[in-house]
Amino acid sequence: DFVRALDEVKPLFGVSEEDLSRAVEGGIIKFSPHIDKILETGAEFINQVKSNTTPLLSVLVHGPRGSGKTALAARIAIDSEFPFIKLVRPMDMIGMNEMQKIQYLQKVFTDAYKSPLNILVLDDLDLILDWVPIGPRFSASVLAAIKGLMKNKPPLGRPLLIFATTSEKTVLQQLQISFNQQIAVPNVNTQQELAHIMHDSGQFEDIQRAIQMIEETTGKREIGVGIQQVILGIQTAMQVDDSTGRFAEVMSDFISEA
Amino acid sequence: DFVRALDEVKPLFGVSEEDLSRAVEGGIIKFSPHIDKILETGAEFINQVKSNTTPLLSVLVHGPRGSGKTALAARIAIDSEFPFIKLVRPMDMIGMNEMQKIQYLQKVFTDAYKSPLNILVLDDLDLILDWVPIGPRFSASVLAAIKGLMKNKPPLGRPLLIFATTSEKTVLQQLQISFNQQIAVPNVNTQQELAHIMHDSGQFEDIQRAIQMIEETTGKREIGVGIQQVILGIQTAMQVDDSTGRFAEVMSDFISEA
Amino acid sequence: DFVRALDEVKPLFGVSEEDLSRAVEGGIIKFSPHIDKILETGAEFINQVKSNTTPLLSVLVHGPRGSGKTALAARIAIDSEFPFIKLVRPMDMIGMNEMQKIQYLQKVFTDAYKSPLNILVLDDLDLILDWVPIGPRFSASVLAAIKGLMKNKPPLGRPLLIFATTSEKTVLQQLQISFNQQIAVPNVNTQQELAHIMHDSGQFEDIQRAIQMIEETTGKREIGVGIQQVILGIQTAMQVDDSTGRFAEVMSDFISEA
Amino acid sequence: DFVRALDEVKPLFGVSEEDLSRAVEGGIIKFSPHIDKILETGAEFINQVKSNTTPLLSVLVHGPRGSGKTALAARIAIDSEFPFIKLVRPMDMIGMNEMQKIQYLQKVFTDAYKSPLNILVLDDLDLILDWVPIGPRFSASVLAAIKGLMKNKPPLGRPLLIFATTSEKTVLQQLQISFNQQIAVPNVNTQQELAHIMHDSGQFEDIQRAIQMIEETTGKREIGVGIQQVILGIQTAMQVDDSTGRFAEVMSDFISEA
Amino acid sequence: DFVRALDEVKPLFGVSEEDLSRAVEGGIIKFSPHIDKILETGAEFINQVKSNTTPLLSVLVHGPRGSGKTALAARIAIDSEFPFIKLVRPMDMIGMNEMQKIQYLQKVFTDAYKSPLNILVLDDLDLILDWVPIGPRFSASVLAAIKGLMKNKPPLGRPLLIFATTSEKTVLQQLQISFNQQIAVPNVNTQQELAHIMHDSGQFEDIQRAIQMIEETTGKREIGVGIQQVILGIQTAMQVDDSTGRFAEVMSDFISEA
Amino acid sequence: DFVRALDEVKPLFGVSEEDLSRAVEGGIIKFSPHIDKILETGAEFINQVKSNTTPLLSVLVHGPRGSGKTALAARIAIDSEFPFIKLVRPMDMIGMNEMQKIQYLQKVFTDAYKSPLNILVLDDLDLILDWVPIGPRFSASVLAAIKGLMKNKPPLGRPLLIFATTSEKTVLQQLQISFNQQIAVPNVNTQQELAHIMHDSGQFEDIQRAIQMIEETTGKREIGVGIQQVILGIQTAMQVDDSTGRFAEVMSDFISEA
C-alpha cells in the first residue's frame, strides 16, 4: 500500500532516531528481485558484525540519485535491532566549520564505541566531505578525519558496521576512501518494475496504457529513473482527473532528462 | 495597461513582502501563450503542495537574463495566497560572510517550517552561491547549506514549495543541485510578441513601422530580447518625439548585442 | 584654451565633490564630433532618469586607457545638476579589506537612496573589483555586492543613474555585470583630431610640420593615442625650445608603443 | 592458528603501546618466503642502529593497500625490544590543525631523543601529510616538519630508526622525502600462497576446490589481493554453511575489483 | 677613480637618505654615451615636474639585473635637489603583512604630498608587489594600492615625480601598471665599454690582453653583463697576482652564464 | 681514517656552533681533486670578503642529494676563523609560521651586521622556502624576505659572506634568487673515487673485487652516488662477515635507483 509507512519503522528499541524513520517514510516497494537481494545482503553483513567475527566492517551503498540508497540503508539498519544506530547527514553539519564537523564526527564514532553493537549510516558521504565537482572542491581535513575514523579499530567487543551512501562512487574512489564491501542500488529500469510500482500505488486504472504512452513518447522501453522520482510522478498525476495520462507525461519528461 | 502595477500586488494576507511586490511592479504582460502556461503550471505545483500530497517540492525557474523569471515566480507565489511566502535575494546577503549567509538561510527555512503552507523564492540562486564564471568561483559552504536545506523534509504538515530562479541553469546542474520540477521562461522572440507589448504600452502609433525598421536594421525577424529590456527600450523611446523611430533604434541595438 | 579648467567645474550645487572637479581639471576639448555625441547621449540618460520614467539606469562608459572616460562621465554628471552626485574610485578604498569595501559601497548606495535625483560614478570599476588579468584575480565578494547593489531598485521616487568607467569592458562581461546602456569613448585617432588639440593648446607654431614628422617617423597616418597622453606630450614638448619637433618625437614614441 | 594473536604481541618491555599490539592482532602468517625475508631485513636494520654504526636510519615500508605493511613494521619494531617504540598514525592527529600536528610530531621526536635506542613507525605517512590525489592536496607545513625531523641527527648515543609505511610510494618521491632504505611488501599473489593462508585458518575442508572455483570465475591464476582482504574474505565465508563456496565467491569479487 | 664614491653623494639638502646614498656608493662610470643620455633625460623629467607643467609624472626605469637601474635613478633623484626624495625598497617592508605594506606606502605618498617638490623611487617594484614568476604570485592588494596611489593626483602645487625600477618590465605590463614615460638601462655590451670600465678601475696593466682572452674563451665579442657584475669581477681579480688573467676568467664565466 | 671526525672540527673560536660541527662529523674525504678545488675556491671567497674588497658576497653551493654540500660549506666556514658564523637550517624553523620565520631570518642577519667578519650558511635554501615541487608550493613571503636580506648591503665595515646550499638549483633560478658566485659539488662518479673512499674507511680487504662485482651487477662503470650514501653503504656492509660482498650489493642497489 502506498500510504506513508512511518508507523512501520517507529523505533522499537529506543536507539534509532526520528531521522532514520523518516528516511523510510515512503516504505520499501519490492518492485524487483534486486530489492530483496539488497536487504538480504545487508542482513548478512549485520550477522558478520553481530557474531563479532569482524569487528569493523564498512559498506558502500551506491547508485543513481533518488534510487533509494538512504531508504534501504535505513531499513537494513533498523531491522538489525542493534542498540546503537546513528544516521549522519550533511544537513546535520550545516554551518559547522571544518573543525566542528570533525569534532561532530569524532563524537559520533566515540558514542558508537560505547555500545555492544553499532551501526553508523554516513548519508551522502560525498556531501559530508563538501564535495563539489567544479574545482573540484572538498574538505581535505574532514576527508582525513573520515579516513582515520573509518580505519580505526573499535575497542574489543564493540563491533561497528558502517554504511555510507553516495551517488558519486568514483569520487570516493578518487579520494581514496576504502570500503570492505559494496551494495549497488539500481534505478527503476524495466516497464515491469514500473508497472509494479504503479499497481502498488493503487492510483491507476489502466497501467498498461500509461506504459504504452511512455514508450511512444520516449521511443524506448528502458525507464532508468529512480524510485523517488517515480513516486513524485505519481503524486503529481494524482492532482488531475486523467492521472494515467498525466503520469505518462511526467514520466516521459523524467526519462528524457535522465 | 503599462503603468506601474504595484497596487495590484499589494500583500493581501500580510505575509508577502514589499520586495515580492516590487518584483512584479511592472505587471505581467501576456505577450504569448507561454506566459499563461507558466502561470498555470505554477498553480498546479501550488495545489500539489497545498493538498499535502508532496511535502517538499522544488522548482527551478530558468531562462535568459531579463526574461521575467523573478516577476513570474513572484506572481505565482503571491497568487497562492499561502500564509508564508519569502523572497530570498543575493542583495539581502551583501556583506555577510559565509557563516552569516548560512545562518540567514537556516533562519529562512526554519521560519518556513512553522507555518502550515510555505513558499520560498530563492532569487538568482547562482548569485546566492556567489557564482562567478571566472575561476570559476562560488561559495562551497553556502552551496552545501543550500543542498542540505533543499533536501531536508519539513516537519509533518508543513509542506514547502521552493522556487529558485536563475539564468545559469547549467551552472546549477554542474554544482549538482537537484530540483523536482522545472519552468522555462522564454525571451520575447517573435515580431508578434513584440507588437503585443508595444500595443500594451499605449506609447506607439505605428507599431508595424517600428517592427519593419527593426527587421531592416538587424536583418532578421527574430527578436530574442528579454521582456525587461523591451520595457526599458520603450521608456527610452518615450523621451523623444519620434518614439517609434527611437524605439526601433534601441531595439535594434539590443537585438544585435544579444 | 589649454589652461586648467578647474574653475569651470566648481561645484555649483554643493553636491559634486572636489574629486569630481579634478577629474575634468584638464577641460573637455571637442576634438571630434564623437565628443559632442557622447555628451548628448549622456544628457538623454539624465533626462530619462530625471523624468522618473526609469527609476534605475546603469551605463557603462568604456574605452582605451587615457581616452577620457572619467573626465566625460564627470562632465555629464556635473552638468546634470542633480542634488546627489558621487564619484567612487579604487583609490578611495585602498587599504580596506573586502568587508570594509562592501560597507563603503553600501553606504554610498544608501546615501544615494536619500536624495530625489542621484548619480553614482563607479570609476575604473574593474579596479574597484581588484581585477588583475594574471590569475586572473578579483574580489568575488565585492563583485557580488556590486551586482546586488546595481540590480537593487531604489526606493520609489529616488531614481538612480549609475555610470561605470572601465578600459576592460570584456572583463566586466566575463564577470557578468549587466548594464542597461553603453557609451564608447574613442582615442584621438586622426591627424585632424590631433591638429585640433594642438591648435587648442596654443603651444605650436607649425602644426602641420609636427603632423608630417609624426607620419614620417611612424610610417602611418593613424594616431590611436588617448587624449590624456596627447596632453602629456604637449607638456613635455613645452620644456624645450623646439617644442614642435620634441612633440613630434614624443607622440611618435607613444604611437609606436600603442 | 587463525585466532587473534593479541597475546603474542603483548608489550614485554613496557614501551610498545596498545596501538602497536593491535596492529599485529591478526598475527603474521608466513604465506611466502618474502615474509621471512622482510622480517630478516628488518632485523638487520635493527642491528645497524643498535650497534650505533648508523645514528639515524630511515626505512620506507611500501606496498599495495592491505598488504600487511603496518603489521610487519609493528612486528619488527616489537621484536627489536628497543626501550622506545612509538607508532604515529593519521588517526592520532585527527582534528589537529597544522601547527598542532607539527608540535605533536616534534614531541614524538623529542621523546625519542631521550632514550638510548629508538624506533618510530610513521604509519600511512602520506595520510599524515593529508595527501589527497585530487588537487593534489597535502599539508605543506607538516611536510616541511617531517623533512626537517627525518634529516635531523639525534643526539650522540641516541640512535633512531624510522619506519614509514605507505601505499603511495611515488607520492612520497614526488614530495621529495628521502629514505635511506626500502622494504617492499607484496600482495598474496599465487594460488599456493592463498592455499597456505586458507590452511592456516583451519576453516576450509576442500581448499583446492575453492582455488579451482576462483580460477574458473576470474579466468586467471594470479590472486593479487592483500592479506588483509583475504582474511576478511575468510571471515565472511565463515558466516554460511558452504564456507568454501562462499569464500571462492568473495575472493573472486576481490580479484576482479583489484 | 674606482674607490667608493660615497662622499660624492652625501646628502646636501637634508632630504635624501642614507639608503639613497648607498645606492650610488660605487659611483657612476660613464662607460658609454647611453649613460649620459639617461642622466640627461632624467634631468628633463625633473624640470617638467619642477616647472609644475605636469603635476604627476611616473617613469619606469627598466633593464637587466645589475645594469645599474637603482644607482642611476638615485643619481638623478639626488641631482634634482628636490626637498623631498624617498627611496622605497622591498627590504624596507620585509615582515610586513599586506595591510601594513599598504599603510607604509600610503604614508610615503602622504608625506610626499606635503612638500613643494617630490620624488619617490620605488625600487624593484616587482618585488614590492611580492612578484614570483612561479604561480605566478603577487600581492593583489598591494598592487591595487600602487595602482591607486600612482594614479592619484597630488594636491595642487605639490608635483610628484615617481621613478620605479624593475628588471621585469613585462611583468608590470601584465599587471597593468601604467607609466607616463620609460628609461631603458643597458648592460655593458661592447669590448670598448668594458675597456672603459677596466681603465677607470686603475687595476689592470694590459687591458687588451684581458679582452682578447675573454673573446677567445667565450668565442664572441659581445659582453652582455651588467655593470654590477663587471665591478664584482674586478674585485675578485684584485685578490690574486695575475689580476688580468683572473678577470678574464671570471668575466668569461659571467658572459657564458648570461 | 674513517672514524668520526668530530674533534677535528671542534669550535676553536667560540663562534661556530654545535650544528656546524656536526655537519662535518663524518670528515671530508678527498676522494677526488674536485674536493680540493672546492675548498680552495671557498678560501678565495673568504679572502675577498676578509679584505673588505667586496662587502656582500653570496655563493650558491649546489649538487645532487647527499653529495656533501652541507659538509663542505661548513668546512669552509669553520676554516675561515671568522668571528661570526651561523648555520641556518630548515629544521631550526619547524613549527614557525611565515612571520616568525621572517623574524628569525631578520634576527640572523641583524646579528651578522654586528660582527666585523661574518658568514651565514643557509642550508637547504629551497626547504627554508618550504619548496615542494607538487603544486609547486613555497612560502612567497619568506622568499621575499630572503631576496631582500640577500640584496641588502651590510653596514660599512661589516662584510658578509653568504653560502646557500641546495640540490634544487633550477628551483632557486626560477624563484629568481640571484647569487654572485657558484660552487658545484659532484657525486662520487668514478670507480677510482669509490676505491679511494673504500680504502680510506679501512673496512675492506679486496676493494677491486667489490668494484668488479658492482660493475657486473649494474652493467656500467659510472657510480653516480653521493658520498653520504656511499658512507651509509659501508656502514651497512660492516654488519655482516662478508662486508665486501654486502657492500657491492648495497652499492649496486643505490646505483640502480639513482
Ligand SMILES: Nc1ncnc2c1ncn2[C@@H]1O[C@H](COP(=O)(O)OP(=O)(O)OP(=O)(O)O)[C@@H](O)[C@H]1O
Ligand atoms: N524499493 C525501494 N527502495 C528504496 N526506496 C524506496 C523503495 N520503494 C519505495 N521507496 C521510497 O523511495 C524513496 C527513495 O528515496 P531515497 O532518499 O532513499 O533515495 P536516495 O537514493 O537516497 O536519494 P538521493 O540520491 O537523493 O540521496 C524513499 O521515500 C523510499 O521510502
Ligand SMILES: Nc1ncnc2c1ncn2[C@@H]1O[C@H](COP(=O)(O)OP(=O)(O)OP(=O)(O)O)[C@@H](O)[C@H]1O
Ligand atoms: N510576461 C511577463 N513576464 C515576466 N515579466 C514581465 C512580463 N511582462 C512584464 N514583465 C515585467 O518585466 C520585468 C521582468 O523582469 P524580471 O526582473 O522579472 O526578469 P528576470 O528574468 O528575473 O531578470 P534577471 O535575469 O535580471 O533576474 C518585470 O518588471 C515585470 O514586471
Ligand SMILES: Nc1ncnc2c1ncn2[C@@H]1O[C@H](COP(=O)(O)OP(=O)(O)OP(=O)(O)O)[C@@H](O)[C@H]1O
Ligand atoms: N574630449 C575630451 N575627452 C575627455 N577628456 C579630455 C578631453 N579633452 C581633454 N580632456 C582631458 O584629458 C584627460 C582625460 O583623462 P581621464 O582620466 O579622463 O581619462 P581616462 O580614460 O579616464 O583614463 P584612464 O583609462 O586612466 O582611467 C583629462 O585630464 C581631461 O580633462
Ligand SMILES: Nc1ncnc2c1ncn2[C@@H]1O[C@H](COP(=O)(O)OP(=O)(O)OP(=O)(O)O)[C@@H](O)[C@H]1O
Ligand atoms: N604475512 C603477513 N603480513 C602482514 N600482515 C599479516 C600477515 N599475515 C597476517 N597478517 C594480518 O593481516 C593484516 C594486515 O593488515 P595491515 O593493516 O597491516 O595492512 P596494511 O598494508 O598496513 O594496510 P593499509 O594499506 O590499509 O595500511 C593484519 O591484521 C595482520 O595481522
Ligand SMILES: Nc1ncnc2c1ncn2[C@@H]1O[C@H](COP(=O)(O)OP(=O)(O)OP(=O)(O)O)[C@@H](O)[C@H]1O
Ligand atoms: N654607469 C653606471 N650606471 C649604473 N651603475 C653604475 C655605473 N657605473 C658604476 N655603477 C655602479 O654599479 C652598481 C650598479 O648596481 P645597481 O644596484 O644600481 O644595479 P641594478 O640594475 O639596480 O641591479 P638590480 O637589478 O639587482 O636591482 C652600483 O654600485 C653603481 O654604483
Ligand SMILES: Nc1ncnc2c1ncn2[C@@H]1O[C@H](COP(=O)(O)OP(=O)(O)OP(=O)(O)O)[C@@H](O)[C@H]1O
Ligand atoms: N669529500 C667530501 N665532501 C663532502 N662530504 C664528505 C666528504 N667526505 C666525507 N663526507 C661526509 O659525507 C657526508 C655528506 O653529507 P652532507 O649532509 O654534507 O651532504 P649534502 O649534499 O648536504 O646532503 P643533502 O643533499 O641531503 O643536504 C657528511 O657526513 C660528510 O662528513
Ligand SMILES: [Mg+2]
Ligand atoms: Mg540519499
Ligand SMILES: [Mg+2]
Ligand atoms: Mg530575476
Ligand SMILES: [Mg+2]
Ligand atoms: Mg579614468
Ligand SMILES: [Mg+2]
Ligand atoms: Mg597500514
Ligand SMILES: [Mg+2]
Ligand atoms: Mg636595483
Ligand SMILES: [Mg+2]
Ligand atoms: Mg645538506
